[in-house]
Amino acid sequence: MKLSKLIRALDKSAVEHRAYIPHEVDADEVELSDIVCDSRKAGRGVIFAATKGGHSDAHDFIPQAVEAGSPAVLCERPYDVDISQIICPNVRSAMGRVASLLFEEPSRKMTMIALTGTNGKTTSTFMTQAILNAAGVKSGLMGTVQYDDGKIVEEAEHTTPEGCDIQRLLSRMAANGCQACVMEASSHAIIQGRIDGLCYDRAGFTNLTQDHLDYHGDMEHYFLAKKKLFDGYMRNNWKACINVDDEYGRRLRGAVGRRAISYSVADESADFYASIKNVTIDGLEIEVKTPESLGKESAKLPLFGSYNVSNALQALSLAWSVGVSSHAALSALENMPQVPGRLERYRLDSGASCVIDFAHTADGLEKALGALRPICRGKLIVVFGAGGDRDRTKRPLMGEVASRIGDFVVVTSDNPRSEEPSSIMAEIEPGVKKHDTPYAMIVDRRTAIYDGLDRAGKDDMTVIAGRGPETRQILKDGPIPLVDKEIVADWCALRRRKVL
Ligand SMILES: CC(=O)N[C@H]1[C@@H](OP(=O)(O)OP(=O)(O)OC[C@H]2O[C@@H](n3ccc(=O)[nH]c3=O)[C@H](O)[C@@H]2O)O[C@H](CO)[C@@H](O)[C@@H]1O[C@H](C)C(=O)N[C@@H](C)C(=O)N[C@H](CCC(=O)O)C(=O)O
Numbered sequence: 001m002k003l004s005k006l007i008r009a010l011d012k013s014a015v016e017h018r019a020y021i022p023h024e025v026d027a028d029e030v031e032l033s034d035i036v037c038d039s040r041k042a043g044r045g046v047i048f049a050a051t052k053g054g055h056s057d058a059h060d061f062i063p064q065a066v067e068a069g070s071p072a073v074l075c076e077r078p079y080d081v082d083i084s085q086i087i088c089p090n091v092r093s094a095m096g097r098v099a100s101l102l103f104e105e106p107s108r109k110m111t112m113i114a115l116t117g118t119n120g121k122t123t124s125t126f127m128t129q130a131i132l133n134a135a136g137v138k139s140g141l142m143g144t145v146q147y148d149d150g151k152i153v154e155e156a157e158h159t160t161p162e163g164c165d166i167q168r169l170l171s172r173m174a175a176n177g178c179q180a181c182v183m184e185a186s187s188h189a190i191i192q193g194r195i196d197g198l199c200y201d202r203a204g205f206t207n208l209t210q211d212h213l214d215y216h217g218d219m220e221h222y223f224l225a226k227k228k229l230f231d232g233y234m235r236n237n238w239k240a241c242i243n244v245d246d247e248y249g250r251r252l253r254g255a256v257g258r259r260a261i262s263y264s265v266a267d268e269s270a271d272f273y274a275s276i277k278n279v280t281i282d283g284l285e286i287e288v289k290t291p292e293s294l295g296k297e298s299a300k301l302p303l304f305g306s307y308n309v310s311n312a313l314q315a316l317s318l319a320w321s322v323g324v325s326s327h328a329a330l331s332a333l334e335n336m337p338q339v340p341g342r343l344e345r346y347r348l349d350s351g352a353s354c355v356i357d358f359a360h361t362a363d364g365l366e367k368a369l370g371a372l373r374p375i376c377r378g379k380l381i382v383v384f385g386a387g388g389d390r391d392r393t394k395r396p397l398m399g400e401v402a403s404r405i406g407d408f409v410v411v412t413s414d415n416p417r418s419e420e421p422s423s424i425m426a427e428i429e430p431g432v433k434k435h436d437t438p439y440a441m442i443v444d445r446r447t448a449i450y451d452g453l454d455r456a457g458k459d460d461m462t463v464i465a466g467r468g469p470e471t472r473q474i475l476k477d478g479p480i481p482l483v484d485k486e487i488v489a490d491w492c493a494l495r496r497r498k499v500l
């Protein structure tokens with residue numbers, strides 16, 4: 001797009017801005033192909049959006065972007081450099097809107113679906129995408145694990161990317177023929193304006209339990225961050241699919257009113273209700289009541305835990321609200337592939353088993369271990385840690401849950417980031433000590449996982465929690481490659497064990 005066209009589009013939009021074009025520049029001649037908010041990704045044809053972050057003010061990186069060939073910058077104050085400048089009061093918020101115009105408003109070409117809540121977003125987005133795809137509604141996906149543009153699947157950097165990155169991904173989805181986009185909206189993203197410029201047709205709320213209090217301060221502000229999605233980012237005729245088993249979900253339903261579609265695993269009067277009829281070694285047999293069914297639908301899901309039934313209801317209700325029959329949706333769920341690193345199970349030839357899971361909050365750990373306890377015939381061994389530079393108050397709570405439900409606990413490192421791993425573990429330990437469960441403290445995650453696996457005999461289960469499919473462990477000196485699944489494979493090779 002030509003710079004002149006972008007400025008005309010901006011003039012017609014609600015984005016508050018003023019443009020400065022140097023005399024010698026002809027805006028009809030400046031071709032723009034992209035927008036980035038990291039000067040290290042700037043280049044010819046690429047607008048550099050200079051945001052103000054928590055650590056640095058990216059206006060300082062404008063010379064770097066100019067040097068790399070950027071023909072224009074989006075900034076908050078005039079910068080003393082002779083290139084085109086679009087000046088906005090808040091670049092973080094404007095960036096997505098400008099990107100949307102640059103990419104010809106890709107979100108308008110798709111049904112936009114956002115999922116928020118503390119736990120279950122990734123799982124529910126994968127389920128929703130699987131249902132929509134099976135129903136012939138080609139869908140892209142953005143979330144913690146991966147970005148899927150309908151053609152290429154790449155590892156994700158953020159649960160919810162920066163505004164300009166979201167719009168670039170949406171434009172690829174639209175170009176690849178996606179009719180829908182299913183994405184996670186993290187509370188950080190909502191507060192930081194990463195989704196500004198987007199409007200959703202549907203939004204889902206999974207639950208709210210303690211996490212990220214380092215960032216939001218208290219649960220009320222954390223809730224208000226999530227609620228903002230429903231207050232400020234919805235299109236005409238929007239609907240919200242809400243878990244009413246959760247107290248914050250019930251509050252949200254009150255606020256959303258007639259737009260709400262409720263789901264529950266406890267209250268039969270919800271729009272979508274499911275009960276577990278049987279738990280087998282392969283998963284759950286459930287019965288579902290939906291607004292369309294006179295009777296009840298049955299399904300066999302390759303999943304465990306009533307929380308995953310909640311996640312399935314989230315996906316069913318979202319898909320139903322955009323026209324997919326519950327019958328078709330349930331059969332898509334019956335056949336859907338494993339969500340990476342969410343209760344990912346391995347049966348070993350020793351008779352023991354191992355599960356890799358992403359639980360990284362007290363509630364997540366409680367739900368995951370609670371789901372596994374009934375199917376574990378022997379000892380339940382829990383290997384886990386907690387992330388550094390994140391909510392510290394959840395650490396002892398996670399320790400308490402692990403030692404209450406588990407038979408042996410191995411406390412180890414997760415992503416320590418700038419913190420000392422042993423200090424994080426020391427904050428988990430008082431929680432572990434609340435029960436008499438034996439435990440070990442092993443800083444090195446590989447050694448800890450080996451220890452957890454070595455302790456498991458026939459019928460025992462080793463749960464490795466916290467990182468799911470994460471590929472890098474973030475340490476003080478930077479990231480190193482580390483994949484829990486690969487450590488399990490290495491252990492198997494070393495101990496001559498086979499995965500069945
Ligand atoms: C707290 C938080 O969200 N921080 C994010 C924020 O960092 P920041 O505000 O400190 O940014 P900064 O370092 O001051 O940099 C300001 C700007 O300068 C730019 N820059 C920087 C260096 C340079 O050489 N050139 C340059 O242009 C940066 O790209 C950035 O746009 O902006 C950065 C640039 O996009 C993010 O990488 C960073 O995410 C950090 C790494 C992070 O860990 N975020 C987590 C908490 C997060 O957002 N998580 C949620 C999921 C949470 C959940 O599951 O609920 C997510 O959506 O991923």
Ligand SMILES: Nc1ncnc2c1ncn2[C@@H]1O[C@H](COP(=O)(O)OP(=O)(O)OP(=O)(O)O)[C@@H](O)[C@H]1O
Nearest residue numbers: 118119120121122123144307357358359364367368
């Ligand atoms: N509905 C749920 N309620 C409680 N815990 C859940 C639920 N769904 C999943 N979990 C637990 O939380 C972990 C994270 O699940 P998932 O990745 O689906 O959530 P998320 O909301 O995307 O998390 P994040 O914010 O970190 O991306 C799972 O591995 C599981 O242990």
Ligand SMILES: N[C@H](CCC[C@H](N)C(=O)O)C(=O)O
Nearest residue numbers: 360386387390414415466467
């Ligand atoms: N989306 C979550 C992921 C946490 C994963 C855990 N492995 C950690 O590093 O704390 C967060 O940003 O808090």
Ligand SMILES: [Mg+2]
Nearest residue numbers: 121122144159
């Ligand atoms: Mg997620």
